Amino acid sequence: MNGTDEPFLTHVSHRAMACSFVVVLPPWHAVKVEVAVAALESLDEIEGRLSVYRADSEISQINRAGVGQAVKVSADTFDVLSRAIEISRQTSGAFDVTAGPLVKAWGFMQRSGKKPTSAEIDAALKCVGYDAIDLDHDRRTVTLQKPGMQINLGGIGKGDAIDRVAGRLRENGINDFLLHGGQSSVFAAGNGDTDAVGWQLGIAHPTKPNRRIGGIRLLDAALGTSGSGQQFFHHRGVRYGHVIDPRTGYPGSDLSSLTVICDTAINADAIGTALFVEGARRSIALNHQWASLTSCSSDQVPSSGTHDGMSAAQSSANAEAAGEQMVDENVATLPTVRPRHHPGKFGAVFCRPGQRQDQVLVDLSGPIELFDIDLDLIDPQSLQAD
Incomplete structure (x- = not known):
């Protein structure tokens, strides 16, 4: 420990996929920094296969091949x-990984948002549809079945990369680490301190990234955050975010951000995007519905570490975090005020715009505990007493 009672953490970073990937190691793994460097360098090969900005990537080859042309991939x-x-x-x-034409129509691919005409949206929708991707498992080929279709793995590729780097770290004996890509995709393994379970993370305010609405502990699980707090534009008084519903062609979510906890980063990224698109009411209901399916097959809901979408170790970490706030029952205390908490399969934090510009309406769902809550940033309408 240092003079501030905080562990000395080693940070190793590597630039890939238009963001910085960072591995954080606790003191007892500092000697394995070269292992972390090598694991992060494997990102270059992953980006080389998946990026649409690389002309020779496998995804670019699929997109160039056109309708009905099978492309063999790794x-x-x-x-x-x-x-x-x-x-x-x-x-x-x-x-939907084929939603690229819609993102382009709304100008977000060029980071210059514009409201497209109905005709432009209809034209883009004709090029969208995951069900028009034909995968031949025997030949390991990919065939696009719609004219103008394009695959873009921006919503899932980073999560896959994190899972693969995490696998390399574990294969080389590093079982305690924090790994993130651009801070929106995170995987936490083991512990970051000898005196605590898991890794303590903050849930950032959607439009004030330097402030956090509360903290969580993450253990052997992944966290993904989707949001439109940074990429949006206004048209005739209406705010449009960059996350497009691939079924309607419009960015219709009422959420500012959504954070979800899953067993893997690829699941957290994709499921987080899907729930964000659905909006607060629908996604909370969906998460509850998934939790109610006590005997579900893999094609009914996304797979997860346990029946509630979180590893047993993660649940224990959450219980510990909650336990830290317990008090003697014989001592009179004021009721604890917390955001509304709904049942659900995956732990999730839903943020919507509040009445004040600096406040958000917060709902929690599933197996998650939020501590050190900044009540100044949360709209009182979303709070309730325990």
Whole structure:
């Protein structure tokens, strides 16, 4: 420990996929920094296969091949596409790796948002549809069945990359680490301190990233955050965010941000995007519905570490965090005020705009505990007493 009673943490970073990937190691793994460097360098190969900005990537080759032309890909790329289509089916198309033409129509691909005409949206929608991607598992080929279709793994590729780097770290004996890509996709393994379970993370305010609405502990699980707090534009008084519903062609979510906890980063990224698209009311209901399916097959809901979408270790970490706030029952105390908490399969934090510009309406769902809550940032309408 240092003079501030905080552990000395080693940070190793690598630039890939238009963001910085960072591995954080606790003191007892500092000697393995070269292992972390090598694991992060594997990102270059992953980006080389999946990026649409690389002309020779496997995804670019699929997009160039055109309708009806089968393209053979590597096993790793095929696995990502298979999982993407599986999640698309599970979320009724709320997540779709072919939504690129819609993102382009709204100007977000060029980071210069504009409201397209109805005709432009209709034209883009004709090029969208995960069900028009044909995967041949025997030949390991990918075929696009719609004219103008384009695959873009921006919503799932980073999560896949994090899972693969995490796997390399564990294969080389590093079982305690924090790994994130651009801070919106995170995987936490083991512990970051000898005196605490898991890793303590903050849930950032959607439009004030330097302030956090509360903290969580993450253990052997992934966290993904989707939001439109940074990429949006206004047209005739209406705010439009960059996350587009691939079924309607419009950015219709009432959420400012959504954070979800899953067993893997690829699941957290894709499921988080799908729930964000659905909006607060629908996504909370969906998460509750998934939790109520006590005997579900893999094609009914996204797979997870346990029946509630969180590993047993993660649940224990949450219980510990909650336990830290327990008091003697014989001592009179004021009721604890917390955001509304709904049942659900996956732990999730839903943020919507509040009445004040600096406040958000917050709902919690599933197995998650929020501590050190900044009540000044939360609209009182979303608070309730324990």
